[in-house]
Structure formats: structure tokens, C-alpha cells
Amino acid sequence: MITAEKFAAALGYWQLFLEGTLCTVVLSALAVLFGFIIALLLALMRMGKVAPLRWLATAYVELFRATPMVVQVWIVYFLSRELLDLPNFLLFGMIRFERFLPGVIALSLNSGAYLCEIIRSGIGSIPIGQTEAARSLGLPAGKTMRLVILPQAMKNILPALANEFVTIIKESAITYVIGVQDIMSAANSVKGATYSTLEGLIIAAVLYFCLCFPTSKIIAHFERKMSRGYKR
Amino acid sequence: MATRDKLARERTEEYLAEHPADTEALISVRGLKKYYNKGVIKALDGVDVDIHKGEVVVIIGPSGGGKSTLLRSLNLLEEPTEGAVFFEGVDITRKKDDEGKKIDINTVRQKMGMVFQQFNLFPHKTVIENMILAPVQLGRLKEADARAKAQALLERVGLGDRADAYPIQLSGGQQQRVAIVRALCMDPDVMLFDEPTSALDPEMVGEVLDVMKQLALEGMTMAVVTHEMHFAREVGSRILFLADGKLVEQGKPDEIFSNPQSERLKDFLSKVLI
Numbered sequence: 250m251i252t253a254e255k256f257a258a259a260l261g262y263w264q265l266f267l268e269g270t271l272c273t274v275v276l277s278a279l280a281v282l283f284g285f286i287i288a289l290l291l292a293l294m295r296m297g298k299v300a301p302l303r304w305l306a307t308a309y310v311e312l313f314r315a316t317p318m319v320v321q322v323w324i325v326y327f328l329s330r331e332l333l334d335l336p337n338f339l340l341f342g343m344i345r346f347e348r349f350l351p352g353v354i355a356l357s358l359n360s361g362a363y364l365c366e367i368i369r370s371g372i373g374s375i376p377i378g379q380t381e382a383a384r385s386l387g388l389p390a391g392k393t394m395r396l397v398i399l400p401q402a403m404k405n406i407l408p409a410l411a412n413e414f415v416t417i418i419k420e421s422a423i424t425y426v427i428g429v430q431d432i433m434s435a436a437n438s439v440k441g442a443t444y445s446t447l448e449g450l451i452i453a454a455v456l457y458f459c460l461c462f463p464t465s466k467i468i469a470h471f472e473r474k475m476s477r478g479y480k481r
Numbered sequence: 482m483a484t485r486d487k488l489a490r491e492r493t494e495e496y497l498a499e500h501p502a503d504t505e506a507l508i509s510v511r512g513l514k515k516y517y518n519k520g521v522i523k524a525l526d527g528v529d530v531d532i533h534k535g536e537v538v539v540i541i542g543p544s545g546g547g548k549s550t551l552l553r554s555l556n557l558l559e560e561p562t563e564g565a566v567f568f569e570g571v572d573i574t575r576k577k578d579d580e581g582k583k584i585d586i587n588t589v590r591q592k593m594g595m596v597f598q599q600f601n602l603f604p605h606k607t608v609i610e611n612m613i614l615a616p617v618q619l620g621r622l623k624e625a626d627a628r629a630k631a632q633a634l635l636e637r638v639g640l641g642d643r644a645d646a647y648p649i650q651l652s653g654g655q656q657q658r659v660a661i662v663r664a665l666c667m668d669p670d671v672m673l674f675d676e677p678t679s680a681l682d683p684e685m686v687g688e689v690l691d692v693m694k695q696l697a698l699e700g701m702t703m704a705v706v707t708h709e710m711h712f713a714r715e716v717g718s719r720i721l722f723l724a725d726g727k728l729v730e731q732g733k734p735d736e737i738f739s740n741p742q743s744e745r746l747k748d749f750l751s752k753v754l755i
Contacts, residue, residue, distance in 0.1 A: 381558055382601035382660075386615035386667060387591030396614065400605050 255445035259452060262439050268343045269435030270456050275340075276349065276431060277418040277460075280356035284417070287361030292368040293394075306365070313362035318355075319423050325355035326427040344430060352424035360417050367413060371406030372398055404472075411468035415461045422457070432456050489563040493574075502567040506531040507671055507702055508555055513564035515550050515726075524550040525561070526726035532671070537703045539717035539734075541710070543749055547726040548706040552675050555704065556593045557586055568593070569670070591619060594664030598676040600656040602648035602663070608635070609644040612663045621667065634662040638692050654685030658692055665696075672696065674705040710753055714738055722746050 294306035313321065326348075329335060335347040375398050383393040403410075425434040432453045439449035496512035503509045508531070515525040525547045532538050540548045553559040555566060557573060565572045572578075573589050603611050612634070613627035622630065635641050638658045648656055657677055664672060674693065678686040690712050697703055697716050707713060713720055713734060720737040722730040722745075730737065730746050741747045 376599075376601075378597060378599050378601040379603065382595075382597060382603070383615075384587075385556055385558060385590055385593070385595035385673075386664070387587045387589075387619055388615055389587050392618055396618065397603055401603075404605070 251447050251451075255443065256448045258443045259439050259445055259448040262435070262442065265435040265438055266432065266452060266456060269430060269432040269453075270460070271341070272344050272349070272429065272434075273418065273421055273431040273457075274460065275344070276352055276356065276424065276429065277414075277421050279353045280360055280417050280421065281414050283353070283357035284360030284364055287357060288364030288368050291361060291365035292372065295365065295369060296372065310362045310365050313359055318359055318420055319426060321359055322352065322355040322424055322427055325358070326351040329354065345428065348428040348430070351427060352421070352429040356417060356421055356424065359420075360413060363416075364410070364413055367406050367409045368402070371402035371409075374405050375401050407468060407472045411465050411472075414468070415465050418460050418464065419457060422453075493563055493565050497565060500529060502565065502570075502572070503531045504567070504570045505533070506567070507534050507569060508532040508704075509567040510551075510555070511565045511567070513551070513554055513566065514562045515547075515554060515559060516562045523726045525554065525564075527564070528723075528726075528728050530721065530728065530731075532702065532704055534670075534702050535700050535718075537697045537705065537716055537718045538721060539713040539719070540704065540706045540721045540723055541708070541713055541749075542721075542723035542729075546724040548723050549675055550726075551723060552673050552704060552706050555673055556590050556595060558595075591615075591621070591667050592670045594661075594667060594669035594672045596657070596660050596664055596672065596674045596677045598679050600648070600653070600660045600680070602656055602660055604648050607645050607647055608640070608651070608659050611648070611659060612666045615663075616666050619667075627666070631662070631666055634665055635659075638662055639688075652685060653681045654688045657681065657685075657689045661689075661692055661696070671702040671704065674703065674707065676706050676708070678707065678709055708753070710738070722749070724749070 291306045291309060294302040295310070297303060329351040335350060337345070337347050340346050340349060379397055379401065380393055383397040384390070388396070421431060422433040425431055425437060428434070436449035436453035439452075440446045443449075493512060500511055502511055510528060510530040513525050513528040513530075514523070516523055528547070528551060530538075530551070540551060542548050550559055554561050555568075557566070561574060565574050567573070568589055569592075571584065571589075573584055573586060575584060577583055602608075603614070606614065609628060609631050612631035613622070613624060616622040616627045616630075617624050621627075632641065632644060635644055638661065640655060640658060640662075643651060643655065643659075648659070651659065661672075661677075677693070678689050681689060686709070690709060693703070693705070693712070694716050705712075705717070715734075717734050719731060720734050721728055722737065722743075724745050730741065730743050737746070738750065741750055
């Protein structure tokens, strides 16, 4: 049963949880950042005129959406051990880099596939007249995309993006299987040290909630702010 | 694909040999065809048109007759299936000119302003930002100069106090006037209007037509697709009547409206209110 004593014991490892929270935040932020860059490239490839690039991007998206995250994480981890000679040092004095980096890569690659579809639908939602107006003024395709289409598309896809960001924070928990010292890994360590499983997990759940809930609220705020100019 | 393009190019060259472009004209169109669905739909089926500097060419005709397709082909928003479009003596449907220099469609489009039925203002930018975007981004003007120019243009169309408004805050007529001055901000050599008043409430049509009339009086070369027959008659220097993808008849407004020759045009005029 959950007892106050066990909870106190688990909370005694607060420093572990604090470090885990920091790790989860950095991990998710980097994954979102790189995932977004990958997704933007994929979306432009999929919507572009070069057929091989289109196929490549489509294959990538389908591959990552049709395989489990945990498998992707393991594959990236072992591939990185085979191919890269990752330095073994502590990031911020506590995060093991050779575990952390494969975690970031796997999460970025995965979210890139999902974000690609979101970005693509966002770009597709902008009326063709916007592109025509920009091109008729002499703006090249690249500038039209960057200055006219993407800013409007971003506004349309912000709710979906927020969802994906929150999803990444939650899914980053899976990286504890390769030894990334995130919140989930902290809960696991506490279990090993104190034999109290539930307490550690509940603390982990509370921490994840505290990260995810405000994130979605913050993005909702920006969404309202960005919609100015669209309302009378 | 490449072979089909090549064949189309060869046919175009053959056509040009017999029907050379008018090098004096600002725009000279020869043998222009636009097919959809592999030729099932022939939006344009061989059109020759010349537009000279200072002319106000009004394109009329039944819906689906190819008016908008012709207009949109002039700046290649619509890529022709076959035929040539010469702008200032250069065939812009080709990749390279005679000296092997690359033809940059973006540079050509800077000289051809276009106004759309649906206005197509950028909703995330204010009126003045809409206007200065292209001139500043394309290095034509410094931002301060572009702003001054845009403000002056806005004053001219009676919207001097709406520079910082967003498009959605404007009426349809105001939006279309902004769209016109946005195009003018690039100092185009010709203005293309694609049914500029068709999406407007009736009471706002006049304010847009007035701006266009003013522009015509100042000597701007214009090509206008419209259903406003009064405007065509009053402002147009030449009328083109397009039906079934072909240029059926053309002439001065008086000839076209008072003395139509073809049955197709007579039939069309009997159905529209003048």
C-alpha cells in the first residue's frame, strides 16, 4: 500500500527527480527543435517537384509512423554505438551524454515524421490565391513560402503543434530504456533503492503533468496572440 | 513529359514562323493553348493577341470561355500547353532567350501587376506591410522609401488612414483598392485585372472601378477581365470577346457593342444587361 513513510522515503531522492526533470525538459526541447527542422525539410520535400525526394520523404514518414517508438530508440542507440564514437562525459555534470544523444536523435527522427504531416496539412490549408498573389508580385517560390505561406500555416497548425510538443514530453519517458536519466529513470532508481514502486511512479506522474499542462496552456496563449489581424 | 513539351515547343516555333510576334507591342500572344485533362477541356484553343503600351484592353465573354485563363497566362500563373507569350519582345514561355540568357519569370512578373477577384491580400500583414513586402524583399526600395511611396498611394485611393489596419478590418471595396495599390507599389508596366469587382457587394463596385478608371486616364496599360459592360464601354480602348477558348471578335467598344458581327457575340450581348 501507499504509505506516508514510503512517500517520504521516495521524496528523499528529490535531487534525483530534479535532475530527471531537467533532463526530460532539455531532451524534449531539443527533440522538438530538431524534429521541427526535420519536419519542415520533409514537408517541403513531399510538396516539392523532385519526384525522388518526394518518395524519400514519404518513405521516411511512413516508416517512422508504422514502427514502435521503443524499437526506434533501441535501434538508434545501438546504431550510434556502432557508428559513432560518442564521448563519455556528463552534460551539466549529471546527464550521461552517450545515452542522452541517441535519445535526442531517436525522438527528433520520430517527431519529425509526425510534425511533417502536421506542417504539410497546415501549408495545404492556405488558399492558393495567397501563393498566386505573392508570385504575381515577383516574389520567388522560396520567399513566398517563407514570408507569406509559412507564417499563416504556423498559425493554423499551432494547436496541433502544441499537441505534438506535449506528446514528445510524455513519450520521451521511453528513452529510460537506453539509460537516459530522465524523470522515468529517476522513478526506476527510487524503486530499486527503496522497494516502493508506486510512490516513485506517482511523483513521476505529477512531474510529467506539471510539464505538459502548462506547456499546452502557454501555446494556447500564443495562439490567441497570433490570431490578431484575423479578427475584426 | 519532356518529349511532349518538346513537341509543343516545335509546334509553337512553326506557328511563330508564320505568325510572328508584334515586337512593338508590350505583350504579344501567339497560338496560345491551354488544355486540361489531356485535351478534353480546351480552356484556350489558339489565341493571338497584342497589347500595346497605353491600351486598356477589356476581355469579355461567357463564363468558361477562357477569359481568366488568357489573363493568367500573360504572367504565366497559368502555364500554357502550347504557344508563346512575348513581354517587351521576349518570349517568356521559353527557359532561355536567343543569347542563351536565362529568362527569370520573377523579374518579368515584377513588371506585371495583378489584381484578383478574391483580393488575395496577406491576412497576417497590415495594409502597408502588404504593400511594401515585395518592393523591399526584392531590393527595389529601402523600407523607409517603400513606406513613403505606399502611404502616398494609399492617400490617392482614399485609404490614407488605414495603413496600419489588417485586411479583415476593411470592407471588400477597400481591400480591393489596397490590392490595386499593392501591385502599383512595384511600378509595373502593365496591370492585369481578373474580375476585380465580381466578389464585391454591389455598392462597392463603383469605388473600385473609379480607381481603375483613374489609372487608365493616367495612361497605365491595362488588361481587364470583367462583366462590367459599362466600364468596358466607357474605359476600354479595345474589347476582346472570348468564347469557347477562342478570340471570336475584337474591336473598339462602339463597334463591339453597337455593331457586333458574330452570332456568338450578338447572342452574348443580348443576354447581358447593358
